[in-house]
Amino acid sequence: MKRRFVLSLAILLASTAILWSQVDRTVVIISWDGGKPSVIRQMVREARLPNIQRLMVEGSYSWTAQTIVPSSTLQSHTSMVTGVTMQKHGVTWNDKFREEEGFVKVPTIFELAKKAGLKTAMVVSKSKLKQFAKPGTLDAEEYVRGDALKVAEVAVKVIEQVKPNLMLVHFSDPDSAGHSYGWGNEKKGIPPSQEFLNAVKRCDKATGEIVNALKRNGRWEKALVIITADHGGHDKTHGSSDLEDVNIPWIAAGGLAAKKGELQGQIKTMDTAATALAALGIKAPNDWDGKPVWEALGERGEVSMNGKQLPIIAEWKGNHSGVTEPKRIVITNAREWEELWKQVHKGKILIPNIPTVDFNKNMVVAAFMGQKPTSGYAIQITEVTHSNGEIVVKLKETKPPKGAIVLQVLTQPFHIVVVSKVEGKVRFVE
Numbered sequence: 001m002k003r004r005f006v007l008s009l010a011i012l013l014a015s016t017a018i019l020w021s022q023v024d025r026t027v028v029i030i031s032w033d034g035g036k037p038s039v040i041r042q043m044v045r046e047a048r049l050p051n052i053q054r055l056m057v058e059g060s061y062s063w064t065a066q067t068i069v070p071s072s073t074l075q076s077h078t079s080m081v082t083g084v085t086m087q088k089h090g091v092t093w094n095d096k097f098r099e100e101e102g103f104v105k106v107p108t109i110f111e112l113a114k115k116a117g118l119k120t121a122m123v124v125s126k127s128k129l130k131q132f133a134k135p136g137t138l139d140a141e142e143y144v145r146g147d148a149l150k151v152a153e154v155a156v157k158v159i160e161q162v163k164p165n166l167m168l169v170h171f172s173d174p175d176s177a178g179h180s181y182g183w184g185n186e187k188k189g190i191p192p193s194q195e196f197l198n199a200v201k202r203c204d205k206a207t208g209e210i211v212n213a214l215k216r217n218g219r220w221e222k223a224l225v226i227i228t229a230d231h232g233g234h235d236k237t238h239g240s241s242d243l244e245d246v247n248i249p250w251i252a253a254g255g256l257a258a259k260k261g262e263l264q265g266q267i268k269t270m271d272t273a274a275t276a277l278a279a280l281g282i283k284a285p286n287d288w289d290g291k292p293v294w295e296a297l298g299e300r301g302e303v304s305m306n307g308k309q310l311p312i313i314a315e316w317k318g319n320h321s322g323v324t325e326p327k328r329i330v331i332t333n334a335r336e337w338e339e340l341w342k343q344v345h346k347g348k349i350l351i352p353n354i355p356t357v358d359f360n361k362n363m364v365v366a367a368f369m370g371q372k373p374t375s376g377y378a379i380q381i382t383e384v385t386h387s388n389g390e391i392v393v394k395l396k397e398t399k400p401p402k403g404a405i406v407l408q409v410l411t412q413p414f415h416i417v418v419v420s421k422v423e424g425k426v427r428f429v430e
């Protein structure tokens with residue numbers, strides 16, 4: 001019993017250490033349900049949305065991001081938080097939370113963030129969004145009956161009390177106004193209804209409340225706020241493949257965002273999920289349709305775990321390297337490789353034959369922990385990724401948990417890996 005406790009404590013310590021740099025980050029996705037981007041753009045031009053305008057100036061934006069088809073609330077939001085198309089996430093309905101279908105079967109951003117030791121929350125105004133609120137994946141889950149300002153009020157409380165690292169906030173005002181009074185119809189030259197414009201204005205004000213709360217609580221410098229939508233609309237409906245329904249706004253701001261102006265790439269709603277995880281330093285699953293919108297992330301926002309992963313071709317690990325100081329090494333030629341191999345096996349009676357490394361194609365990355373007084377220490381290269389001309393080597397160091405039985409022997413743990421050779425500056429991340 002006691003041993004199990006010690007073991008789980010060790011795992012806990014190890015996983016906290018990896019995410020050391022991300023626990024102070026905040027990603028907030030604010031979804032304006034039915035927030036038609038052409039209308040928002042026009043209102044910004046008329047200076048009627050001061051909060052969005054400020055975020056656009058400080059960060060970046062696209063008016064031509066797209067959601068999935070059908071451009072409907074539940075299907076689309078599920079893609080937004082799972083990073084995959086409807087065909088993959090399987091939530092094909094929009095009427096209500098269907099208990100009999102069970103929660104969404106694919107991983108959600110909340111689930112992945114939670115697994116990484118981060119805090120998650122959603123504050124939404126439609127109860128059907130529960131379909132992706134898997135039990136145990138959210139530290140706060142609020143379904144608010146009321147307009148955007150009421151939702152924002154609850155969201156601010158959650159920010160202050162729960163301090164989530166990842167949060168979804170959802171305003172349904174534009175959708176309600178659109179269904180009752182109309183989104184307008186660009187092809188027919190019908191302008192959006194006054195009620196729709198009022199709803200968008202309310203969303204702008206409510207978004208401002210959330211931004212202010214992040215600033216007040218000292219979270220803005222390490223925040224990424226994405227303002228987007230699940231769909232647009234035309235006349236009093238939506239759901240079709242027409243761009244009036246499919247286009248969504250996508251605005252990114254906060255200390256982790258780049259000051260970039262209009263974004264060049266074609267953004268899909270699945271990219272919101274991948275971008276949220278990237279800003280939190282969590283690697284998105286390989287089979288995701290969404291990719292991080294790197295151009296929207298500033299230098300500090302780029303945690304390269306989401307870059308292209310370089311598979312480990314060969315590796316050697318051990319406790320006795322004779323290297324007594326902590327060291328990080330990158331080797332790109334045979335001569336240095338031979339020296340390293342000799343060093344690691346110094347003092348041994350039989351030095352194993354040096355493995356052949358083809359330095360035309362590959363390179364060696366090595367990490368040494370330095371001398372430790374007992375057994376039970378280890379260093380591991382967990383991941384090597386390549387993104388934006390930079391090679392990031394992720395390291396994990398572990399030490400024996402308190403009270404663990406260890407050998408009283410000097411150790412010098414090391415880990416050597418071979419990966420594909422790529423151009424770029426190497427950065428080690430503990």
Ligand SMILES: [Zn+2]
Pocket residue numbers: 034073175179238
């Ligand atoms: Zn609707």
